[in-house]
Amino acid sequence: MELIILNVLNGVSFGAILFLLCSGLSLTFGVMGILNLSHGALYMVGAYVGWSIAVHQGLNFWLAVLAGGLVAGLLGLIMERGFFRHLHGMINEQVLLTFGFIYILTNLCLWIWGGVPKAPYTAPSFSGSFDIVGDWTYSKARLVVTGIGIVLAAVLWFFQEKTRIGAIIRAGMDNKEMTIGLGINYGLVATFVFILGCFIAGAAGVIGASLFGVTLDLGMSILLLALVVVVVGGKGSVQGALVGGILIGLIISFGKALFPQISTFLVYLVMIVILLIKPSGIMGKKVQDR
Amino acid sequence: MKEKKILFVVVVLFLSLTILTIPFSAGYAKSKNTKSIKIGVLLPLTGPYAMWGKMFQNSMELALDSVGWKVAGKKIELIIEDEGGEDVSMALEKAKKLVEANRVGLLLGPFYGGSALSVMPYTSSIPIVNVKWSQPGKNKNEIGNKYGFWVPTTYPDNTYPLGQYAYEEKGIRTVTTIGSDYDCAYEFVEGFTDAFKSKGGKVIQQQWAPLTEIDYTPYLSNLKMADAMVIGTLGPPAKLALFSQYDQLGLFKKMPIFISEVGTLPSPVMQEMGDKIIGVKGVEKFLTSLKNPEAQEFLKSYQAKYKSVPDDKASDAYSGMKVVLAALKATGGDTDPDTLKKALLNVKLNLPPGPFQFSEGRVGMVPLRVSEVQRVGGKLQWVPVKEYPGRPPYVETYP
Amino acid sequence: MITVKRLYRPAIFASYGPYMIGLAIFLIVPPFLPMYVQSIITKVAVFAIFAMSLDLIMGYTGLLSLGHAAFFGVGGYMAAILIKNFEITNFWIVAPISIVVAALFAAVLGLIALRVTGIYFLLVTFALSMLLASIALKWNYVNGIYGMAGIMRPDLGLAGFRLNHIKFYYFVFLILILCYFLMYRVVNSPFGHALRGIRESESRMRALGYNTWLYKYITFIIAGLFAGVGGVLFTYQSGVIAPQHLGVTVSTLAMLICIIGGIGTLWGPFVGALVIILLEYFSSINAPERWPLILGGVFVIAVMFLKGGIAFHLKKLWNKMFLNGSFKG
């Protein structure tokens, strides 16, 4: 019995991390139609920056989260202003450009932080564990992560559904020309959302590092999972990223426990099935076939 | 029009860059002076094992400093290439370049198992002596290469003493194992379980995680309770995360951990992990707390030159270069494959891990030490608890 | 009443000049290069074939695939399985079977991938190739993560004729010319023109009586077939085939080669392959620790500044010199 509870907790907390990562990717993909493959690399950069602040300098964990987010946001600004602005609608150029950034960012991290992987680091109040069922204990850090995930989901949902900027974003996703036609400086809003997405990726990196630590090929392995979640959840919707993240998290954790051999195939299989049945994802907007 | 000009300049610059690099390296091949001995080295400078690339380079250069980069009156030239990480075909391209362009006398490395397997057929077909400080697996076409030498012992032999120790000294009767889903981990676990089962121990569960695994918690919450948990080896992404996840599930109190490579927990990481890892046992050749003179001398000179603590893999590279230098001294600098092979086979040397000698199957024999993480003078350290003398591998080799 | 069979007959040298010069360079120069550069140039030829096959679906039909390496890898793996596990060494048995298997995979995966369009086609092809890569990673029959190594030069079944480095290079170059010729015919045939029509406007093509899905499906198979040819030759050239040769890094490399070379022209990918493979190799020699930085930088520069690719600009330069500027894109 506890096996099921543990696996559910594992799935949900891993799903929360995936949500933290994918909410940014899903927003930038939905709002600007840009598939930012270097989103995973921003997550890794955030985690490394967080390590420098929290462990190397020994400062407060939440300061590290902020720092990780800011650095990733700054990189996002440079990427958007410098490059993506010129590549609207040219999908394969965007894919190549972002892939180039993965090479650059990974090697820069190797250069700055060296090759040694960093152990997981977290705020002192979150390390350790507490008893839940039978003689099993469960890590506080994972629950904190789940909590952060839920809180961020609520904030982003509120931001997207209830605020004025949220309305503009959703309008832009449905019909970009019309939104611009209404005199809204959609370019500025899109840039803001892109930087926000990158900020969330960087912050998620630090929060994720409290569970997984940081290594050089984190950028690529986390990216593959993020793409699956964005597709399953549906692009452009925060709820989609949350549902997609939790679903994939559960599939992975139960997959590893019950049939470890095929857990890696499972994830890609689910992605392909969803793409075929409902390309716009579970919660995604209907895709107009322009 | 201005924009067209920039484009044109970029294109011309682009093409000249590529054309330029060809003659540069082709010309490079012309410098064939026989006065110096050229040693080609393949190191993982990028990719998942980049952390060890720099360390190997430091240790090798340290060993060469000790002989003033000269042996038998000839200068030694070290040519280092990046073996790349995931793309195993790159290691083969670089090996060809080292052999054909730089005319290296012998080849050191590559380190990653996949790259080693792809380079092996090439080096054995030339032939050229290929000394490696990565551990050989039981894979026939790797260990069967007649000109291949391995300074460390095979995977199973490395963990065999740990299995004996667990059963005899610690009274462990049942174990559960976890490792990454590739043959290096399979063989590490196999070495432990062979020894453990031969004494009568029982393996109640074996779990294998994908190499790119990020989150081990699902495997840990799926653990069956046993006397101990054995870790084969884990893919780079999150091997350290396993220990903190193990702690977060409160398992350190329930089940001691045996790991197959002390290198999994290098000293800077140990200080970060803190006291939860006290009591973790592992097996390795070189430990900073060893007392023999060669070990202390290596430790002091490494720390003096590079300001960081060397670990077991650094000692392998240092020992590898020392063995090669000894053999080259014996052959008077001649790198003919057969003479060099004979010289390497009868090298007997005292190295940081202890007395060293190659087995007939060309695998290094050094004493192995089962050791434990303890807090010594405020710092967490691997402390040797039992030493097993070096002996020929129990795994089949091909002299 | 014009009865000329072919409308265009411009001066022979002006329109075929580039081909002649390119051919001359690649036939005469290699014997003088050191052996390891020869094997790199062979790798250039292999990736030129692979990139051309991607250009068929990306440049001509306008389908963006991020999983084309799947067929490249399947061709390579099939050859490795036949050589290592079945001990069939004759090239004329191994190559055709592997190419057909690659085409079969394209036929099956095409049915799945072509149900969606645009960015979702990109994602489905990406997921399919990663699925194949994770299967190869786990499958002990193909040696798991280390892949299959130790594959020697192909044995052409001619007694006493051994393919050494330079002979193998000419053999691969010959196959490259053959593939180029076949793809050139396909691209300039009515079928090829229909592909360009589909790239420009698929709805218009449907309104003119073309079953556009069938065209895309056939092209997907043809491209898979030629990618299989590239895969087989890659296995012989590099001596090893591993799971990451099925994955996204090789697909993106092919995409970069097409973009830098110039999509929509067949010899663009050839120029792109020459530049990228040489750059990747020599930058990793000259800067062992920092070469990914250089390669990543090249990705970015190429995408931002080389609109249309090197081939486009070379052609413009060529036409300015010979066709006194009557250049059409």
Place this chain on the structure above:
Amino acid sequence: MEALRAEKLSKDFGGVQAVRDISFQVQRGEHLAIIGPNGAGKTTLFSLLGGQITPTTGRVFFERKDITALAPHRRVHWGIARTFQIVNLFSGLTVLENIMLAFQGTKPSRFQLMRHAMSYGKLFVKVEKLLTTMGMWDRKDEFVHALSYGEQRKLEIALSLATEPKILLLDEPSCGLTGAESAEITGMINNLESDITVIFVAHDMDLVFGVAQRIIVLHYGEIIVEGTPDDIKNNTKVREIYMGYQGRAKR
């Protein structure tokens, strides 16, 4: 001889009844115009005939054969060609290449993999004839994106003519053209071969009365009037719909 018949065609998009049980017949060689204010369902009806969308209820017959579920590209082979309201051409290709593609659309050679596309002498003769009649032969090497809007509209019609259709569906052929250019289009339609049936949708009344032999007026998805151009001219209901729009609605 009956060329095309629609029986109780209706189509609703999620509750919105765009077209409601429309039935009409067209004889071979006849010129039928479909007019009506915006949003009357003209384009929907047109897409139903062209096969781009399938009807919710009702059937379409071509020479008494049921083609309701026939795929659009198959309909072209049977002889039904259509043009698009928004110009939909191959802008990256030359005029000649556009026309060649159109001619090949229904020929078996369209799947030919090996032979050079330009080596079809017979096909080339037809292309040359069509382009000269359209007066675009001298523009044949021009890229479509370099053509003027009027030329693109003419090319749009030329493309559908190139499929040698029995029925030509024209979706607002003169939309956005100057008076002179639309007169040219009217002349072109009138001197088509007599056995080609033309069904077209238009707002330009000169084109309608200059070409149509019969007119159907749609309003809110229903046929309200059907008849010769003269009946329509002085039909009170038609005047009310159009006039009503200009003046204050009486109701």
